[in-house]
Amino acid sequence: MHIVSREEMQAIDHYAIETIGLQGAILMENAGRAIFQKLLPLLKKEDRIGVIIGKGNNGGDGFVIARCLMEKSFQTDVWVVPAKKELTGDAQSHMGIYFRAGGTVRFIQDEHNTFLKKVNEYTVVIDALLGTGVHGEPRSPYLGVIQSVNQSQAMVAAVDLPSGVPANGGQFTHEAVQADHTYTLQCPKLAMYTKPAAAYFGTSHIVDIGIPNIAFREQEVLRRLWTREDVLTSLPKREAFSHKGAHGKGLLIAGSTEMPGAAALAAKGALRSGIGLLTISTPEEIWTAVSTHAVEATYVSRDDIQFDHYDGIALGPGLGREKSTAHLVKKALSHDDIPLLIDADGLFHLKSYIKLLKKRQAPVVITPHPGEMARLTGLTIKEIENNRFQTAKAFAVNHGIYVVLKGKYTVISTPDGNQFVNDTGNAALAKGGTGDVLTGMIFAFMFQHQSLLSAICNAVHLHGMVAEHLTLHSHSKLDVLASDVTQAIPVVLHNFYRDTVC
Numbered sequence: 001m002h003i004v005s006r007e008e009m010q011a012i013d014h015y016a017i018e019t020i021g022l023q024g025a026i027l028m029e030n031a032g033r034a035i036f037q038k039l040l041p042l043l044k045k046e047d048r049i050g051v052i053i054g055k056g057n058n059g060g061d062g063f064v065i066a067r068c069l070m071e072k073s074f075q076t077d078v079w080v081v082p083a084k085k086e087l088t089g090d091a092q093s094h095m096g097i098y099f100r101a102g103g104t105v106r107f108i109q110d111e112h113n114t115f116l117k118k119v120n121e122y123t124v125v126i127d128a129l130l131g132t133g134v135h136g137e138p139r140s141p142y143l144g145v146i147q148s149v150n151q152s153q154a155m156v157a158a159v160d161l162p163s164g165v166p167a168n169g170g171q172f173t174h175e176a177v178q179a180d181h182t183y184t185l186q187c188p189k190l191a192m193y194t195k196p197a198a199a200y201f202g203t204s205h206i207v208d209i210g211i212p213n214i215a216f217r218e219q220e221v222l223r224r225l226w227t228r229e230d231v232l233t234s235l236p237k238r239e240a241f242s243h244k245g246a247h248g249k250g251l252l253i254a255g256s257t258e259m260p261g262a263a264a265l266a267a268k269g270a271l272r273s274g275i276g277l278l279t280i281s282t283p284e285e286i287w288t289a290v291s292t293h294a295v296e297a298t299y300v301s302r303d304d305i306q307f308d309h310y311d312g313i314a315l316g317p318g319l320g321r322e323k324s325t326a327h328l329v330k331k332a333l334s335h336d337d338i339p340l341l342i343d344a345d346g347l348f349h350l351k352s353y354i355k356l357l358k359k360r361q362a363p364v365v366i367t368p369h370p371g372e373m374a375r376l377t378g379l380t381i382k383e384i385e386n387n388r389f390q391t392a393k394a395f396a397v398n399h400g401i402y403v404v405l406k407g408k409y410t411v412i413s414t415p416d417g418n419q420f421v422n423d424t425g426n427a428a429l430a431k432g433g434t435g436d437v438l439t440g441m442i443f444a445f446m447f448q449h450q451s452l453l454s455a456i457c458n459a460v461h462l463h464g465m466v467a468e469h470l471t472l473h474s475h476s477k478l479d480v481l482a483s484d485v486t487q488a489i490p491v492v493l494h495n496f497y498r499d500t501v502c
């Protein structure tokens, strides 16, 4: 499923209307009817419903929903913000259809006090005020209407976007509709996956309004959700006659005397995710500690690493930021025919060797959280968080690498500018060590998937699913430990494999 910016959605709409010939009024009819059908199971005959309509096409969708409600005899009031003559185009057409079908409306500017009283009596409010066309802070009278909706006790169902939320997300401080349900038209908008916008959507529903796929292809939308179906179709199948060497001979350079656990967690993540042979390079003082948790691995001293012996290198968890570890990053980068995964303290050192990235033959994957991304790019964390999609893509393309920008809705960006969003996982993962486990999982998958992209995306998806599994069955979001994540990988993998043919 594609994820679009405001500009992309507008271009897609335009293509559907002008090139394909699907008239805007038809799309509006599809939108309103599809939302109504999805809303219907939530409605009761005794509900008192207020449909609140703005001046653009979002309001036009509202007229279609109002007509559907009227046809099914729901007790509905339709409140219109602009004056009648301000409505134009498809919205005006659908207002006309609604009137000729027997509908009536009330204008908020004529009956402001009645509106304020009524909005508190409704059990359901349909928010068709502002959609993708919004820019900046809602102006009067929209802002006041939004505040009244937010103060009411009604269940709020938003059309396309909660009114006032910018479709592209990013920072905003003004008031916007706090929806209980949002019926997003055709495909998710960027706002759904960014902070603070995501918190306004309530439960999101995607509503098909019939825009043909060619419109997305023609606009070259390069961003989409990585879904369960993607995982099921790309999980590797083990060959019956395979041997350990066929599943990756990986070198994990991780851990320090202060952070032995990071090496253990990454190792455990890799071992639980199917790596064939794992060698860990940590300071010798902590071999015993780490090997207690990763008995299946072998160990190599930092001075004795033969980089060429491995199919891939993962570098960074708990490595330490001392100068003595920086040269390991440089060495790993300079063995440029071996795939390389860099995380945590490896990313700290990478900043000094960033020019080496482009010279490499074999792929590089980096897994920064927003703080690490900020340091790498020279931007602030706020700037990263406000432009997660743009900054991650620019970094991936400019340096020719895969960027896994972590957090809620991890974004995976490829060297050719494609982006994939993960929507699994929850705040149980907001705890030290879970990123180390993810590094191990990606590392193991790198050796076993047909494509590096599906390896990365599947690892991120499953890592999130493990957290969801734990909080659904046995843990709260407070008590999940990174080591619990490693222990629960098998049950989640088992469930996925049970659902595939092998």
Ligand SMILES: NC(=O)C1=CN([C@@H]2O[C@H](COP(=O)(O)OP(=O)(O)OC[C@H]3O[C@@H](n4cnc5c(N)ncnc54)[C@H](OP(=O)(O)O)[C@@H]3O)[C@@H](O)[C@H]2O)[C@@H](O)CC1
Binding pocket: 013, 014, 017, 024, 027, 028, 031, 054, 055, 056, 057, 058, 059, 060, 061, 129, 130, 131, 132, 133, 134, 135, 136, 137, 138, 139, 140, 142, 159, 160, 161, 185, 209
């Ligand atoms: N196109 C299609 O094919 C389909 C589109 N569909 C629907 O159309 C929606 C997009 O429609 P849209 O482009 O008309 O924009 P919309 O969100 O209704 O609002 C624009 C109006 O709001 C105003 N406005 C803007 N900012 C404001 C502010 N801060 N404070 C106050 N007012 C502000 C702005 O006025 P202006 O500022 O330009 O004077 C303009 O009048 C989309 O979300 C979906 O629901 C569906 O029907 C399916 C087919």
Ligand SMILES: Nc1ncnc2c1ncn2[C@@H]1O[C@H](COP(=O)(O)OP(=O)(O)O)[C@@H](O)[C@H]1O
Binding pocket: 344, 368, 369, 406, 407, 408, 409, 410, 424, 425, 426, 427, 428, 429, 430, 431, 432, 433, 434, 435, 436, 437, 438, 463
């Ligand atoms: N609120 C959240 N919802 C979903 N996933 C989260 C959330 N917070 C953190 N995560 C995930 O947990 C992991 C944390 O990684 P990271 O910040 O590198 O931690 P560490 O290095 O301490 O292990 C990432 O995969 C991230 O996407």
Ligand SMILES: [K+]
Binding pocket: 058, 127, 128, 129, 130, 131, 158, 159, 160, 161, 162, 163
């Ligand atoms: K809306």
